[in-house]
Amino acid sequence: MEGEMTPEEMEKKKQMVLSTCTCKSCPSWVECDEAGGYCFAPIGKSACITEEKGCICGGCPVYAQMDLKHGYYCTKGSEKEQAGM
Ligand code: SF4
Ligand code: SF4
Incomplete structure (x- = not known):
């Protein structure tokens, strides 16, 4: 998914994720x-x-927006990593 994005789109998405993230x-x-x-x-x-x-990822807007399936990304790795991609 991220592989098809331009560097600019990637940076935009990263900023969206960081500004929405509820991890704190x-x-x-x-x-x-x-x-x-x-x-x-x-x-x-x-x-x-x-x-x-x-883990409160399930209640984060990014979770729904990016159709995430896992959790504990901080300790277990990104969605892609946990999906074995
Ligand atoms: S899903 Fe979890 S790790 Fe991802 S942005 Fe939301 S709170 Fe942060
Ligand atoms: S990714 Fe880690 S810090 Fe973020 S909500 Fe899940 S357990 Fe908490």
Whole structure:
């Protein structure tokens, strides 16, 4: 999916994901120099979140918009990664 996007479209999508992401309200959130958006393959896993204390991705607008199926993107990797793509 992302592979068909131009760099400009990719950047636009990344900014949309980051500005909509609800990870900062999640019980698993750890404050570091990250901004969420872990479901999006070019961002991927978190380097600072390691403990799974709940995931609120299912209620995030990006989840519906991008037709996501998984969760715990911060610890398990992006939608693509978890889908084995
Ligand atoms: S689905 Fe989860 S990781 Fe993706 S933007 Fe929303 S809250 Fe963040
Ligand atoms: S990916 Fe899910 S578990 Fe991880 S911080 Fe975001 S909402 Fe929480």
